[in-house]
Amino acid sequence: MEPCPEDADEPLPPEAQHVLFRPADFFKRIDPDSLFPKPAPLELDLGCGEGAFLVEMATRHPDRNFLAVERLLGRVHRVCKLVHRRGLTNVRILRIENSYLVEHMLPHGSVSAASILFPDPWPKRYHHPRRLIQPPFLRALHQALATGGELRIKTDDQPYFLWMEKAFAQVPELKRVDWPDAGQFPVTNFERRFLDQGLPIYRAKLLKR
Numbered sequence: 001m002e003p004c005p006e007d008a009d010e011p012l013p014p015e016a017q018h019v020l021f022r023p024a025d026f027f028k029r030i031d032p033d034s035l036f037p038k039p040a041p042l043e044l045d046l047g048c049g050e051g052a053f054l055v056e057m058a059t060r061h062p063d064r065n066f067l068a069v070e071r072l073l074g075r076v077h078r079v080c081k082l083v084h085r086r087g088l089t090n091v092r093i094l095r096i097e098n099s100y101l102v103e104h105m106l107p108h109g110s111v112s113a114a115s116i117l118f119p120d121p122w123p124k125r126y127h128h129p130r131r132l133i134q135p136p137f138l139r140a141l142h143q144a145l146a147t148g149g150e151l152r153i154k155t156d157d158q159p160y161f162l163w164m165e166k167a168f169a170q171v172p173e174l175k176r177v178d179w180p181d182a183g184q185f186p187v188t189n190f191e192r193r194f195l196d197q198g199l200p201i202y203r204a205k206l207l208k209r
């Protein structure tokens, strides 16, 4: 079988293996503190891509732990190598579907913040069911978040953003709040491309009530 070019695998050298999180049991909720050298508030980067945002956040915030999720193996391996090269001990990455981790593997109330940055927009109408931001997923995220925990979402895709706003309205337990200055956060790999093209970025911040 031909490998999917998007998912072309780059081997993971032994010295970067420790960044990869391989759960022993996919049917048990994880103990997030056990994944890191020090207990600390847990942040998620769901669909971390090439990891520029993740690595910069983890560098700026050594007092937080970061669990990243990415489904493409090549990207997972590249992020592992990047994290290893930067000597970051507060980052682990897991290859899984975002929704499976959030719904089935995270303890309720365990997450202080989650970032979903430029999720795949699936523009064709018949692909809309594949979109990540939907009410059941938001409800699962709400359960995973600690009280006061925040969800940050950015996209360049206005139709998807309008779809998201309808989903937010169906999950009032996540309260939409102003996010006037998104510049306090590192730029993601995809965001850099859109900014360089002068495209608008749509963003939303929601808090667990």
Ligand SMILES: C[S@@+](CC[C@H](N)C(=O)[O-])C[C@H]1O[C@@H](n2cnc3c(N)ncnc32)[C@H](O)[C@@H]1O
Pocket: 046, 047, 048, 049, 050, 051, 069, 070, 071, 072, 075, 096, 097, 098, 099, 116, 117, 118, 119, 120, 132, 188, 189, 190, 191
């Ligand atoms: C458009 S990219 C954005 C990557 C990164 N957040 C950024 O802004 O540069 C979306 C990423 O999410 C990953 N992804 C898409 N659907 C996913 C899913 N259901 N579970 C985990 N990762 C997913 C893709 O493989 C891709 O790397």
